[in-house]
Amino acid sequence: MLHLYRYPKLKMQINIIIFGQLCDLLGENLVLENIADTDSLTAILNEKYPGLADSKYMMAVDKKLVTGNTLLNNKSTVALMPAFSGG
Amino acid sequence: MNNTISYERYHRQMILKNFGEAGQQKLLKAKVLVIGAGGLGCPALQYLAAAGIGTIGIVDDDVVSLSNLHRQILYSVNDIGFPKAERAAGKLGQLNPEITIITYPERLTNQNALSIMDAYDIIIDGTDNFSTRYMINDACILLNKPLVYGAVSQYEGQVAIFNYKKNPAEEAVNYRDLFPNPPKEGEVLNCAEAGVLGVLPGIIGTMQANETIKLITGIGKPLINRMLTFNTLNNRAYEIELFASPETRLLIPENKEVFKETDYDWLCSSIAEQYEIDCNSFDDLLATSNIDVIDVREMDEMPAIEEFSFYQVPLKKLQENVSRIQSDTVVIICQSGVRSLQAAKQLTAIFGTSKKIFSLKGGIIQWKQQHAKQML
Numbered sequence: 001m002l003h004l005y006r007y008p009k010l011k012m013q014i015n016i017i018i019f020g021q022l023c024d025l026l027g028e029n030l031v032l033e034n035i036a037d038t039d040s041l042t043a044i045l046n047e048k049y050p051g052l053a054d055s056k057y058m059m060a061v062d063k064k065l066v067t068g069n070t071l072l073n074n075k076s077t078v079a080l081m082p083a084f085s086g087g
Numbered sequence: 088m089n090n091t092i093s094y095e096r097y098h099r100q101m102i103l104k105n106f107g108e109a110g111q112q113k114l115l116k117a118k119v120l121v122i123g124a125g126g127l128g129c130p131a132l133q134y135l136a137a138a139g140i141g142t143i144g145i146v147d148d149d150v151v152s153l154s155n156l157h158r159q160i161l162y163s164v165n166d167i168g169f170p171k172a173e174r175a176a177g178k179l180g181q182l183n184p185e186i187t188i189i190t191y192p193e194r195l196t197n198q199n200a201l202s203i204m205d206a207y208d209i210i211i212d213g214t215d216n217f218s219t220r221y222m223i224n225d226a227c228i229l230l231n232k233p234l235v236y237g238a239v240s241q242y243e244g245q246v247a248i249f250n251y252k253k254n255p256a257e258e259a260v261n262y263r264d265l266f267p268n269p270p271k272e273g274e275v276l277n278c279a280e281a282g283v284l285g286v287l288p289g290i291i292g293t294m295q296a297n298e299t300i301k302l303i304t305g306i307g308k309p310l311i312n313r314m315l316t317f318n319t320l321n322n323r324a325y326e327i328e329l330f331a332s333p334e335t336r337l338l339i340p341e342n343k344e345v346f347k348e349t350d351y352d353w354l355c356s357s358i359a360e361q362y363e364i365d366c367n368s369f370d371d372l373l374a375t376s377n378i379d380v381i382d383v384r385e386m387d388e389m390p391a392i393e394e395f396s397f398y399q400v401p402l403k404k405l406q407e408n409v410s411r412i413q414s415d416t417v418v419i420i421c422q423s424g425v426r427s428l429q430a431a432k433q434l435t436a437i438f439g440t441s442k443k444i445f446s447l448k449g450g451i452i453q454w455k456q457q458h459a460k461q462m463l
Contacts, residue, residue, distance in 0.1 A: 017325075019316055020243050021281065024403060050406060054432060056270040060327040065265065067332055079327065081316065083266045084238035084245055086283055087127045087215040 012074045014041070020082040022057055025049050039069040041078060057082040093185060097139055110304040111139060117303045120144040120207035122195055122223060124171040126158040126288030127213035127237045127295060133161065134296035136179040140303075142187045143179070144207055147171040148194040158285035195219055197347050200226045209302060211235045211295050217269045218351040224249065224262040225339050229346055231255065233302060236262060237288075237295040241281050244291035247314035247329070248298055260312040263335040269351075280425040287319050362431040363448040366457045369418060372445075379414040381405075382451070383421050383430045390455055392420075402426045409437055416443045423450040 016030040026049055035041050038059055046053045060079040061070050072078070094101065097111050119140050121128050124147040135143055151159070151166040151174060159171075166174045172190040179188055191203055195214075200222060204210055210232050212223050220238070227234040233251040238244065249261045294315070301309040316325045340346040364372070372378050373395050380397035383405060397420070400408045417434060419427040427446040434444045447454060 019318075019325075020240050051433065054429075054436075056266060058265050063326065064328045065330055067264075067330075067334075079325065081245075081327075082240075083217070083270055084240040084243070085215060085217050085220065085270075086239040086281070087123050087125050087213045087237070087288065 012072070014072055015075070015077045016041075016080065017077065018080050019057075020084060022052070022055060022080050022082050025051055025055070026080070035072055037069050037071050038066060038078070041072065055082060092139070096183075096185070100138065105306050106304060110306065113304050114139045114300065115141040117209070118142040118144070118207045119209045119211060119299060119303075120146065120204060121211045121213055122146045122219070123213035123215060124159075124161070124175040125149070125155065125213060125215060126239065126283065126285075127292035128211070129159045129161040129175065130289050130292035131211055131213060131237075131296040131299075132175055132179055133182065134293055135299060136183045136186060136188070138296070138300055139183065140186060140299075142189065142207075144189045144191065144203070145172045145175055146191040146193070146195050146203060147175070148192060158283065158288050160289065195222070197222060197349055197351060201230060201343055201346065204232060205230055207232070209233050209235060209299055211237070211299060213237060213292060213295070220262065221269045222349075222351040225346060225349070228261055228339050229343055234261075235295045235299050235302070237291045239283055239288050239291050242284050242287060242319045244287050244294075244317050244319075245314055246291055246294045246298065246310060246317075248302065248309055248311045251302065251309075251311045258331040260329040260331045261335065261339075263338050264329060264332050265314070267335055267338055280421070280423055284319055290317060290319065362428060362435075362444065362446040363424070364418070364445045365448050366454045369445075369447050369454065372416060372418060375416075377414055378416040378418055379412050381412070381417065381419050381430070383419055383426050384451075388422060390451060392451060394458070402430055405430055405433055406437075409434070412438075412442070415441075416445075418445045418447060420447040420454075421450050423452055424448050425450075 011033050014032050014035050016032065018026045018028055035044065038061065057080050059066050060081065062077055092111050092115060100106055101108060101111050117140050119135055121132050121143065124132060124145050132145065149171050150168055151162045151171055153167055156162060161175050161178045170192045172192040176188045176190045204226055210223060210227055212220060212234060214220055224234060227250045234249040236247045236249055250259045252259045298309050301307045312329045314327055314329055340349050380395060382392060382397050382399045383402040385401050386399065398411060419430045421427040424447060431444050431446040
């Protein structure tokens with residue numbers, strides 16, 4: 001753990017799991033580094049994956065639904081969950 | 088309704104710890120409304136009837152078709168063309184003649200929803216479209232009824248209990264806390280477009296029945312203010328905690344009168360009106376020959392098109408193939424008109440107003456049907 005002190009700006013890792021038809025766009029899992037909050041995450045994903053901005057989905061951080069901008073921590077898991085209509 | 092319990096029929100569940108005769112009595116007194124007797128509704132109805140729910144209502148205006156049978160397990164080939172609500176009630180009556188089954192072979196609308204739903208304790212959403220889902224959600228809030236939600240797509244399903252309050256002052260989550268506004272038509276694919284594994288609504292509909300029985304009998308830990316997602320391919324079950332948002336309350340009609348004036352179909356369809364053309368207008372455009380027709384279905388999807396020339400570019404590859412589009416008028420087609428709407432939206436984002444972009448309403452299936460009729 002010593003290197004933590006030597007390198008205070010340690011890389012922060014965010015795990016993203018993707019559900020439903022968003023997988024067609026993003027794949028099933030993503031790992032991204034150094035993202036401070038969910039708004040930044042959305043901006044980065046929208047730029048990298050055109051079409052995502054048009055998709056309807058909700059976001060959960062560490063298994064809790066989030067609506068406003070939410071801070072992310074190292075090893076946070078973000079779930080992107082689209083609306084399903086089928087019955 | 089018979090007020091005595093058949094000990095023999097319910098013996099195996101009545102001997103369960105925490106269930107007993109008291110649990111069975113609660114089921115007998117319960118009134119549950121199942122909206123949609125399709126992929127989710129069929130298994131939910133079967134298990135609820137078998138478990139001895141005293142009164143079950145079934146709302147469905149549809150008739151049974153052959154493409155229903157891979158997942159809607161209450162029906163057989165002999166039921167094709169007959170109303171689902173009545174056929175389902177017939178099967179359930181044979182399964183358990185001791186319960187009361189009430190059928191509503193009509194479409195749930197903002198006019199009849201409140202009066203139909205008001206007579207029940209718990210509402211189960213087994214519908215297949217967003218406009219009805221939002222309408223049921225809002226009606227449950229106005230009527231103060233718990234909603235057992237279930238929805239499926241391809242290989243994944245969602246289950247949750249919304250609007251369940253132990254006392255009226257409590258805050259409860261509703262569907263709009265997850266998705267405040269309905270997606271526009273075409274933003275999310277339905278089962279006819281995206282496909283669904285038959286066993287998936289079987290699992291999710293059965294889970295809806297299970298959650299309903301837990302709510303009624305007070306056993307276990309129902310999915311109140313939580314949503315479970317289940318993936319049939321990798322068996323991943325992912326549960327998240329949900330929270331009520333004060334802002335979403337503003338989106339719910341403030342009273343029953345406003346509800347009856349809310350056009351739920353329109354909320355979901357305004358994007359469609361912008362792009363859709365019907366079969367006749369499409370034929371007129373074909374006659375001008377100065378158009379590009381793009382089929383955004385996958386390469387092997389049937390029926391094949393031989394009647395006019397077109398490019399085939401699956402929806403996922405559309406963005407990388409836009410340079411092939413030369414004409415100023417573009418008509419996009421797919422199976423039933425859902426993917427083509429998505430494509431129309433994508434192309435409009437690229438071309439803006441420099442091209443006229445249309446989506447064939449009802450897709451190639453409807454176009455072929457209409458032309459087959461004209462041949463007769």
